[in-house]
Amino acid sequence: MLTNLRSSVALHPRPVLFAVLLVAVAAGVLGLSQALIGPNTATSGYLTLLFLLSIIRANDIRARIFSVCWSIAVALLGFAVGSLGLWVTIVALIVVSLVQGFISVGESMLLTRSPVNLLAFASLSQAGAEVWHVVLGSFIGGAVVLVFAAIMHRRDVHAHVSVPTRDRLTYGIAAALGAVVIVLVAEAVGFPYVEWTLLSFTILLSVGAHERASRTVLRIGGSVAGALIAVPLASLPAPFPMVCAIVLLVFCVAYINEGNYGMFVVCLTPAVLLTTASEYSQVMLGVFRLESVLFATVVALACGAAVSLVTTRLEKRRDRR
Structure with missing residues (x-):
């Protein structure tokens, strides 16, 4: 282990x-x-x-x-x-x-x-x-x-992998639908960090449907771990929180270039929280971060499945003709 x-x-x-x-x-x-x-x-x-x-x-x-x-x-x-x-x-x-x-x-x-x-x-x-x-x-x-x-x-x-037009169109429609839902819901409930939700949504949607479940687990788990890391770091006297944020940002870049998405999210969440100027406490910022990831996950899964289902049915109907 x-x-x-x-x-x-x-x-x-x-x-x-x-x-x-x-x-x-x-x-x-x-x-x-x-x-x-x-x-x-x-x-x-x-x-x-x-x-x-x-x-x-x-x-x-x-x-x-x-x-x-x-x-x-x-x-x-x-x-x-x-x-x-x-x-x-x-x-x-x-x-x-x-x-x-x-x-x-x-x-x-x-x-x-x-x-x-x-x-x-x-x-x-x-x-x-x-x-x-x-x-x-x-x-x-x-x-x-x-x-x-x-x-x-x-x-x-x-080698460059060609992406079929159907997949591109499906992704574009799902992205547009989900983005509109996220913005309208955030506007309705007064959620202050709509960009966080939209970022999580676009990242989750960008992978294939077969990878979305594993990416979701990494995103949620990494966000939870990152929020738990951010709270004690934020309580340190200045300038230590900002120094920690810079170090975490370095690891973010290193992990994403290595293709290690799980550790990238673990480092990204506290880096974002420590550099966010807000009237909210670090605990509340962590809660907002988790809420944004969870809602983005629901929207990504729902939009991806719905658009894929509709396009599949339309193709079957066209083939029957």
């Missing part, structure tokens, strides 16, 4: 060093952006970095550049609709979710954060940001990712 535990948390030195370098450079660049330009540019860069983190593992430079362009388009769309009200934002959310279903990156990796970033930039537009802040910050975040992707230059190239 101890051997299995060690193997599940073990990391090779190279991804750890890479993660340390990435986090250090990103923190330096974003910190400099905030000091010289302002917090909105730094926030835009940070959101773009998170959005594009997965494409560091993509081998095709064209896929990386396209991903950066897509991230900027999503940012600008979110910024544009943010001041136009809830229903315009929901229409934009549907469009982005549907388009995302037809976008593959490198080895068929989906840009799952598109709806999340749309909402984040919509919120940023209401915080006094200007459009050039968004564009410049997105370019900065994209540039950091492109540089580190070139440095990493993975040798284990996999």
